[in-house]
Amino acid sequence: MSTHPVTQLPLVAAPLRARLRRNRLRVLLFLAPGLVGFTVFLIYPLVMTVWLSFTNSNMISQASFVGLRNYRYLLDGDPQIWHAIRNTGWLVAIMVPAQVLFALGVAMVTARLKAGASLFRTVFYLPALAPPVAATVAFVCMFNPNSGPVNRILGLLGIHGPLWFNSPDWSKPALTLLALWGSGTMMVIFLAALLEVPAELYEAAELDGAGSWQRFRYVTLPTISPVVLFATVTGVIAGLQYFTQAMVASQVANGNIQAAPGYPDGSTLTYPQQLYIAGFNEFHAGYACALAVVLFVVAMAFTVVLLRRASGFDIEESPR
Amino acid sequence: MSESRGRPVTRTTRRTVAASLIAATALLTASCTTGGSSSKADTGAADTTPVTITFWHGLSSPHEVDSINSVLAKFHKKYPYITVKAVAAQTDDKVNQAIRGGTAPDVASSFDSKNVGGWCSSGAFQDLTPDIKADHVDMSQIPKAVQSYTEFGGKRCTMPWLADTFGLYYNKKLFAKAGIAGPPRTMTELAADAKKLTTFNADGSIKTAGFMPYLGGYEMLTQYLVTSWGGKWLTSGGQSSVGGDPAFAQALTWQKKLVDWFGAKKLVTFKAGMGDEFSAQNAFETGKLAMMVDGEWRNSFIKNDKSGVDYGTAVIPPAEGKSQFSGAGFVGGNVIGMPRGAKHPGAAWKLIKYLTTDTDALTTLADAIGNVPTTIAALNSPSLGLSKDPHYTPFLDVFKNPLTTTTPASGDGGAYLTNFGHFVEKWQSGGVPDLKAGLTAVDKQNNAALKLGQ
Numbered sequence: 001m002s003t004h005p006v007t008q009l010p011l012v013a014a015p016l017r018a019r020l021r022r023n024r025l026r027v028l029l030f031l032a033p034g035l036v037g038f039t040v041f042l043i044y045p046l047v048m049t050v051w052l053s054f055t056n057s058n059m060i061s062q063a064s065f066v067g068l069r070n071y072r073y074l075l076d077g078d079p080q081i082w083h084a085i086r087n088t089g090w091l092v093a094i095m096v097p098a099q100v101l102f103a104l105g106v107a108m109v110t111a112r113l114k115a116g117a118s119l120f121r122t123v124f125y126l127p128a129l130a131p132p133v134a135a136t137v138a139f140v141c142m143f144n145p146n147s148g149p150v151n152r153i154l155g156l157l158g159i160h161g162p163l164w165f166n167s168p169d170w171s172k173p174a175l176t177l178l179a180l181w182g183s184g185t186m187m188v189i190f191l192a193a194l195l196e197v198p199a200e201l202y203e204a205a206e207l208d209g210a211g212s213w214q215r216f217r218y219v220t221l222p223t224i225s226p227v228v229l230f231a232t233v234t235g236v237i238a239g240l241q242y243f244t245q246a247m248v249a250s251q252v253a254n255g256n257i258q259a260a261p262g263y264p265d266g267s268t269l270t271y272p273q274q275l276y277i278a279g280f281n282e283f284h285a286g287y288a289c290a291l292a293v294v295l296f297v298v299a300m301a302f303t304v305v306l307l308r309r310a311s312g313f314d315i316e317e318s319p320r
Numbered sequence: 321m322s323e324s325r326g327r328p329v330t331r332t333t334r335r336t337v338a339a340s341l342i343a344a345t346a347l348l349t350a351s352c353t354t355g356g357s358s359s360k361a362d363t364g365a366a367d368t369t370p371v372t373i374t375f376w377h378g379l380s381s382p383h384e385v386d387s388i389n390s391v392l393a394k395f396h397k398k399y400p401y402i403t404v405k406a407v408a409a410q411t412d413d414k415v416n417q418a419i420r421g422g423t424a425p426d427v428a429s430s431f432d433s434k435n436v437g438g439w440c441s442s443g444a445f446q447d448l449t450p451d452i453k454a455d456h457v458d459m460s461q462i463p464k465a466v467q468s469y470t471e472f473g474g475k476r477c478t479m480p481w482l483a484d485t486f487g488l489y490y491n492k493k494l495f496a497k498a499g500i501a502g503p504p505r506t507m508t509e510l511a512a513d514a515k516k517l518t519t520f521n522a523d524g525s526i527k528t529a530g531f532m533p534y535l536g537g538y539e540m541l542t543q544y545l546v547t548s549w550g551g552k553w554l555t556s557g558g559q560s561s562v563g564g565d566p567a568f569a570q571a572l573t574w575q576k577k578l579v580d581w582f583g584a585k586k587l588v589t590f591k592a593g594m595g596d597e598f599s600a601q602n603a604f605e606t607g608k609l610a611m612m613v614d615g616e617w618r619n620s621f622i623k624n625d626k627s628g629v630d631y632g633t634a635v636i637p638p639a640e641g642k643s644q645f646s647g648a649g650f651v652g653g654n655v656i657g658m659p660r661g662a663k664h665p666g667a668a669w670k671l672i673k674y675l676t677t678d679t680d681a682l683t684t685l686a687d688a689i690g691n692v693p694t695t696i697a698a699l700n701s702p703s704l705g706l707s708k709d710p711h712y713t714p715f716l717d718v719f720k721n722p723l724t725t726t727t728p729a730s731g732d733g734g735a736y737l738t739n740f741g742h743f744v745e746k747w748q749s750g751g752v753p754d755l756k757a758g759l760t761a762v763d764k765q766n767n768a769a770l771k772l773g774q
Contacts, residue, residue, distance in 0.1 A: 056772075059420050060442040060660075073772055079739055079765040146593025166588050168749070255597055259536040260741025264588070265749055280413060282733040283438035284772055
């Protein structure tokens with residue numbers, strides 16, 4: 001009896017191993033297109049970016065290894081980087097939550113509409129279809145302190161309008177208004193989630209005497225929390241990569257593309273802009289790669305922290 | 321059992337995958353070339369084998385494109401075996417990308433000289449010195465300041481191809497109304513005239529500005545202003561000198577006094593409503609701005625926009641006590657060169673030489689697009705139409721003046737100007753308590769940026 005398994009096992013295991021190997025090969029074959037894409041378009045650029053961040057590359061001539069010089073320059077030498085970090089931090093801390101709350105608010109209102117719901121949903125969504133550059137140019141013109149309609153209307157109400165995109169104090173709030181105006185996509189996602197909340201949960205909550213705030217807090221929010229998490233994570237990543245609108249607004253408001261970026265007074269200079277300037281205007285591709293690596297790490301950290309916190313919230317609070 | 325037996329297989333697979341990834345990365349890293357070197361398929365001076373070369377330029381408006389095409393037709397007539405395929409509306413970013421990708425054109429031009437340092441030091445553009453020497457090109461025909469923004473670190477990787485000089489435009493009607501006889505002769509007079517010419521609305525906002533002292537308003541930039549004080553951006557050793565050269569502090573002090581007289585907030589509001597610089601709504605063309613600093617090209621814009629403004633032009637006056645800089649100013653402009661990877665360097669050089677040194681080619685294009693030709697011979701040519709227009713006289717004089725300066729090429733794409741731009745934004749909004757200390761800090765920042773690319 002004792003020898004039976006010993007003599008039998010190789011006979012059984014050999015074809016099993018072969019089958020497993022064939023299965024693995026088949027799986028690899030099916031995964032190959034994805035793996036190749038993943039390697040070429042993600043792993044390779046990532047590895048190259050990390051490598052180049054330790055060089056003096058200008059992406060034209062041969063690069064030399066410079067150790068941590070680019071990272072030291074980031075921390076101690078770049079005169080604009082802390083400005084750019086503060087601006088990007090402001091956008092992530094203020095603009096992203098404002099956009100999430102605004103989109104959620106609009107979605108809740110349009111979800112409750114009995115008449116004209118489709119019309120209002122379309123109207124609120126439409127700005128999201130506007131190209132960012134065109135939308136930004138239009139916004140800067142609307143908020144022009146000299147000739148724009150916004151300050152004229154404020155003037156009729158007896159309010160002396162601010163300089164908006166021409167003021168270091170108001171440029172980022174103006175960009176936030178632009179982001180709110182264009183948050184239609186987020187609104188549609190929230191709307192879809194809100195319409196999926198089972199009506200019987202609200203009925204049960206009402207029977208238990210829950211008011212509107214309690215229904216929102218204990219029924220709506222836990223049910224749509226995965227969507228809120230998705231909107232927040234993608235919003236934070238988009239905030240960290242905020243580029244086009246800031247650059248266009250700065251140049252249009254200033255009216256001079258030769259002037260320093262981030263007009264007025266560096267208030268719209270974001271981290272990705274500084275990265276672009278270093279890499280493409282100043283031939284410091286190695287330094288730009290160092291900036292990109294830091295941005296990647298920060299975005300990753302934000303995402304991990306948000307996911308961890310949210311998963312705890314979801315397990316504890318969700319009624320499902 | 322099968323699981324335990326599977327482990328070595330998994331480890332082997334992982335090792336294989338890891339090794340493949342490392343090998344692939346190493347291979348890709350090694351093969352990450354930055355454009356090919358220059359081709360050996362040259363057409364030398366005696367070679368008349370038919371070739372087609374590609375020429376990227378930034379001109380885009382129909383009349384500009386027609387003008388360059390007519391000049392290229394003359395080139396083809398002179399060299400029938402060279403056909404030029406011109407591609408309009410190209411930018412420096414596209415040129416850089418093509419060089420990195422190994423698909424660079426044979427000849428490329430740029431509106432701006434700020435990338436010259438990077439192009440020369442990185443080898444993105446080929447050194448033209450051997451061709452210049454071989455063809456005995458007389459470089460003394462090109463003023464020193466113009467030569468300085470088209471070369472870097474001993475390498476002449478570009479040639480100047482039409483220049484821009486800067487002067488003062490003034491509205492004659494508004495001058496007469498304010499009782500001012502002629503353009504200011506010193507910066508002190510300019511400030512006094514600006515105040516006389518300025519009118520305000522009932523609510524205190526600016527109705528007509530005598531001058532726009534806010535840096536960044538149209539072409540009101542430090543590089544054009546500081547020439548009145550004789551400021552130099554970099555030392556002969558290539559180090560930043562904005563803190564060491566007193567001209568910068570003097571120019572900024574003059575500028576800030578005028579900003580304060582207007583009120584920074586009022587100026588920013590007025591500036592926001594000045595209208596697009598390159599349109600018929602330009603504030604000078606509509607009579608809202610009585611004096612402004614601008615390039616010679618404004619003359620042709622005023623004409624093309626059919627503006628009714630009755631105007632005159634003058635050199636930007638020197639500062640008080642700096643009369644030696646009277647008539648001098650700032651010069652910058654288009655550059656043209658041969659990117660690395662050019663397939664027909666011989667033919668490419670012939671085109672570059674023709675466009676940048678042939679008097680007829682230079683005067684034809686200068687007249688067509690209203691820019692200053694870049695050789696003394698073209699400037700003195702009787703066929704130059706611009707020289708017969710008195711509006712262009714100050715700009716042509718600035719070009720000829722030996723004290724005229726420029727922003728020298730640097731290896732970091734002119735980062736010293738960007739850093740300075742950030743500083744003046746703070747300065748003019750009142751955020752710099754100690755000007756001298758601030759400028760010294762800018763020197764430190766500029767020198768750190770210059771060192772980064774080395």
